[in-house]
Amino acid sequence: MIIEPSDQTNVSLTTETTKPKQQKIKIHRLNAMKVVLGVLAGLTLLSFMTMDRGSVSLIKATSEFLVNLKYMFLQPKVSVNLLQGLSNSLLLTLGLSILTTFIGVFFGFIFAVLSATNLLDRRYTLIARSVMAFIRAVPTILWVLVFSIVCGLGINAAVLGLSLHSIAYLGKAYSDSIEALGTDRLESFKASGVGFWATVCQGVIPSIKPALISWSFIRLEINFANAVAIGAAAGAGGIGYQLFVSSAFDFDFHEVGTIVYLILITAIILEIIAVQIRKQFIDTTQR
Amino acid sequence: MKSLENGLNYQDLQTQLRQKRHKQFWTLLVVGGSYLALSWLLHFSNTIGIWAIPKSFSWLFINFVPHAQTMQTLPDILSKLLATIGLAISSAFIAAIFAIGLVSFCAPVMPHYLGVKRVVRLIASFLRNIPLVAWSMLLLFTFKQNDLTGFLALFLMSLGFLLRAFLEIMEDESSQIAEALQVTGAGGLVILCRGVLPTVMPQFVSWILYMIENNIRDATLVGILTGTGIGFVFDSYFKSLRYDLAGITVLCIIVVVIALENISAQLRRVIA
Numbered sequence: 407m408i409i410e411p412s413d414q415t416n417v418s419l420t421t422e423t424t425k426p427k428q429q430k431i432k433i434h435r436l437n438a439m440k441v442v443l444g445v446l447a448g449l450t451l452l453s454f455m456t457m458d459r460g461s462v463s464l465i466k467a468t469s470e471f472l473v474n475l476k477y478m479f480l481q482p483k484v485s486v487n488l489l490q491g492l493s494n495s496l497l498l499t500l501g502l503s504i505l506t507t508f509i510g511v512f513f514g515f516i517f518a519v520l521s522a523t524n525l526l527d528r529r530y531t532l533i534a535r536s537v538m539a540f541i542r543a544v545p546t547i548l549w550v551l552v553f554s555i556v557c558g559l560g561i562n563a564a565v566l567g568l569s570l571h572s573i574a575y576l577g578k579a580y581s582d583s584i585e586a587l588g589t590d591r592l593e594s595f596k597a598s599g600v601g602f603w604a605t606v607c608q609g610v611i612p613s614i615k616p617a618l619i620s621w622s623f624i625r626l627e628i629n630f631a632n633a634v635a636i637g638a639a640a641g642a643g644g645i646g647y648q649l650f651v652s653s654a655f656d657f658d659f660h661e662v663g664t665i666v667y668l669i670l671i672t673a674i675i676l677e678i679i680a681v682q683i684r685k686q687f688i689d690t691t692q693r
Numbered sequence: 694m695k696s697l698e699n700g701l702n703y704q705d706l707q708t709q710l711r712q713k714r715h716k717q718f719w720t721l722l723v724v725g726g727s728y729l730a731l732s733w734l735l736h737f738s739n740t741i742g743i744w745a746i747p748k749s750f751s752w753l754f755i756n757f758v759p760h761a762q763t764m765q766t767l768p769d770i771l772s773k774l775l776a777t778i779g780l781a782i783s784s785a786f787i788a789a790i791f792a793i794g795l796v797s798f799c800a801p802v803m804p805h806y807l808g809v810k811r812v813v814r815l816i817a818s819f820l821r822n823i824p825l826v827a828w829s830m831l832l833l834f835t836f837k838q839n840d841l842t843g844f845l846a847l848f849l850m851s852l853g854f855l856l857r858a859f860l861e862i863m864e865d866e867s868s869q870i871a872e873a874l875q876v877t878g879a880g881g882l883v884i885l886c887r888g889v890l891p892t893v894m895p896q897f898v899s900w901i902l903y904m905i906e907n908n909i910r911d912a913t914l915v916g917i918l919t920g921t922g923i924g925f926v927f928d929s930y931f932k933s934l935r936y937d938l939a940g941i942t943v944l945c946i947i948v949v950v951i952a953l954e955n956i957s958a959q960l961r962r963v964i965a
Contacts, residue, residue, distance in 0.1 A: 438963045439898055446901070450786040453779030460839030471835040478831070498735065505731040508724065543950040545913040548943060551931060552753055557745045565737045566745060631824060638826040639917045646826055650918075653830035666827045673822040 474659045482663030489664075492648060496668055499637060499644035503629035506565055510572025510629070511622050517573060518580030519606055524589045534577075541574035546632050550640045564642035568632055572625055579625075583617035584610055619687050623680035630676055634669060645669060757940025766938055770926055774945050777922040780844050781908035788851035789901045793890075796859040800889050801871045802881040813856060820853030825911060829918040843921040847908050854907075858900045859893075866893050895964045902957035909950055 484492070519525055521534035541549075550567030557563050587610065595605040611618070637646020645665060652661040732739060797803070799810040828846045836842040867889045874884045916924015923946060930938040 438960075439895060442898060442902075442960055442964065446782060446786045449779065450783040453776075453783040456776070456779065457783075457844065458776075458840045460837050460841065462835075462837050462839070462841075467835045467837075471832065474831055474835065478827075501731050501735050505728065505735060505737065508728050508731075539951060539954075540947065543947040543954075544943060545910045545946070547914050547917060548927065548946075553745060553749050556749045556752060557741055561735050561737050562741055562745065565732075565735070566742055566749075634824045635826055635914055638824075639914055646824070649824065649826055650830070653827070653834070657834065659831070662827060662831070666823055669824055669827075670819075670822050674818065677818075677822075 477659040478663035478666060480663075481660055482667055483660035484664040488661070492645065492665065492668060495637075495643065495645045495648050496672060499633045499646060500630065500672065502561070502564060502568065502633045502644060503626060506568035506572050506629050506633075507622060507626045509565075509569040510576045510625055511618075513569075513573045514576030515580055515618075517577035518584055519610070521577060521581045522584040524585055524587065524592055525602075525606070525610070538574040538577045541570055542578065546571040547636055547639050550636045550642060554640060554642075559641050561643065564633070564636055564640070564644075567636065567640075568629055571632070572629060575628075576621060576625055579621040580614070580618060583614045583621070587613055616684075616687050620680075620684045623683060627673065627676050627680060630673060753940075756936040757943065759937050759941045759944075763937045763941050767941065770923075770938070770942055770945060773926045774923050774949065776840060777843075777912045777916070777924075778909065778949060780840060780847060780922060781905050781912055784844050784847035785851050785855075785901055785904040785908050788848050788855050788904070789897070791852055792855040792859050793897065795856060796863050797885060797890070799860060799863055800885050801868050802875070802884045802889070804881075810860065814860060817853050817856035817860065820849055821857060822853075825850055825914060826918060829915050833919045838920045840921055842919045843912065843915050846915045846919065847911060850911065851904050851908060855900060855904060859897055862893050862896045862900075863889075866896070898964055899957075899961050902960060906950065906953050906957060909946070909953065913946065 517534055517538060521531045521538065523531050546567055549570050550563050553566040554560075554563035557566070591613070592605060592609060595609045600608070633642075633644060634646035634649070636642045637644035637648075638650035639646075641647060641650075645668065649662065649665045649669075652658050652665065731737075795813050795816075799806050799813055803809070825846060828849050829842070832842045832845050836845065870888045870892050871884055874888045879888070912922055913924040913927065916922040916926075917928045918924075920928075923942065927939055927942045927946075930936075930942060
């Protein structure tokens with residue numbers, strides 16, 4: 407969610423004034439950007455004009471919203487009994503996100519190899535790419551709902567839905583990193599008669615290890631957020647479900663505050679772990 | 694190769710290789726073991742899971758196929774879809790305006806920018822890590838069931854993401870150009886508007902485009918929770934067992950997401 411698996415090329419204003427051609431391109435780029443921003447602004451205006459605002463008074467709703475925010479963040483409350491249940495469901499959600507990341511990493515890598523144009527022929531990569539684009543285009547929550555028809559609402563559907571989306575996401579991210587390797591290094595493996603999977607294991611994996619690790623941890627963070635979401639929207643259990651119950655049925659925003667704090671702390675810990683591991687890995691590989 | 698150059702002999706290489714194998718073995722054992730332990734703890738059945746995948750896909754292709762009657766409802770679905778696209782774009786755009794405004798104060802030419810940066814980062818982390826579910830439910834409670842609720846939920850989420858992304862870009866890109874222009878004696882505001890912002894803008898736009906794509910997907914979730922937009926359309930058809938209509942809704946979402954992905958990839962190529 408936070409970082410997309412495609413290369414965001416860095417752009418800086420080049421000061422090579424000796425090449426008038428480049429100057430022209432730069433102006434062209436800035437104009438294109440203005441056009442894009444203008445179109446987006448127009449669409450935003452259009453959407454605001456046609457938006458269904460309901461009959462709620464904005465000022466009243468905003469003040470009520472702020473009061474509820476205050477209940478949530480400044481006066482979080484919870485009973486001891488519930489806290490026990492909450493910590494269990496937090497662990498469930500965390501476990502769910504780790505499990506689906508494992509599955510996503512394993513199958514995502516296989517898909518990445520199958521869709522890397524510098525490893526395989528374009529005929530095969532096109533198939534793998536289209537399958538992954540299709541899976542990625544359907545939101546996670548819809549996959550969970552579809553799987554829940556066959557295996558019932560619950561942990562099985564949640565694992566399958568989250569894993570499927572992770573596989574497609576990581577597949578794209580990994581295959582982009584594999585393609586960034588170029589063909590030269592892989593050609594030399596081929597020339598010395600190394601087999602396909604040996605090339606992948608000995609040539610590809612060691613070269614893209616830092617990228618593999620950092621994408622996997624980014625996906626872990628996303629999976630945690632998604633696991634909370636599907637717990638609420640698909641009734642898959644876990645802390646998301648508790649959050650849904652206490653906000654949609656009990657209207658107890660003090661309790662919602664506690665749950666949100668629990669989720670917030672976990673998410674921040676996950677982020678810190680990810681940053682540390684990424685840092686360590688980049689250090690050891692550079693040495 | 695390196696060890697050979699350093700004058701290590703064959704035996705050293707052998708032990709190195711053995712150590713590597715050892716490490717690989719243990720890593721595999723730990724990962725596999727924790728996978729099994731987790732699936733046992735969560736009561737996830739691997740056999741049911743594996744069988745469910747072909748079953749679900751065959752169910753999907755049998756039940757989600759639209760028929761003649763489905764087409765009558767298509768205009769209704771499309772209008773909701775357009776409204777959702779509008780929400781995704783407007784929430785990302787308005788969030789971007791706010792984010793650019795806030796991040797401008799973190800440019801290295803502004804007074805007290807280090808302190809401001811810390812505050813902005815805190816706000817971003819806060820907004821981003823609060824689950825979308827919590828925002829949606831809180832907003833639904835006060836703003837009731839309408840498009841504005843969906844807009845606000847997406848806006849708050851986008852603001853968190855864009856703030857973090859913009860801040861990182863600003864950190865990476867702005868210091869050099871700011872320093873270079875400071876030497877020429879330009880004032881803070883001039884450097885910001887003529888030097889820093891034009892430098893970072895292409896990357897900012899690239900992120901806005903990505904945020905729009907992401908908002909379409911998140912709009913489905915927000916829609917299911919708050920009863921607005923395309924998410925609500927899908928949910929109501931799905932729960933009333935009108936699978937052909939649910940199918941066409943999903944198809945619409947897929948077409949829009951893939952189209953947006955391609956459009957923004959093209960735009961990025963022009964801009965960046």
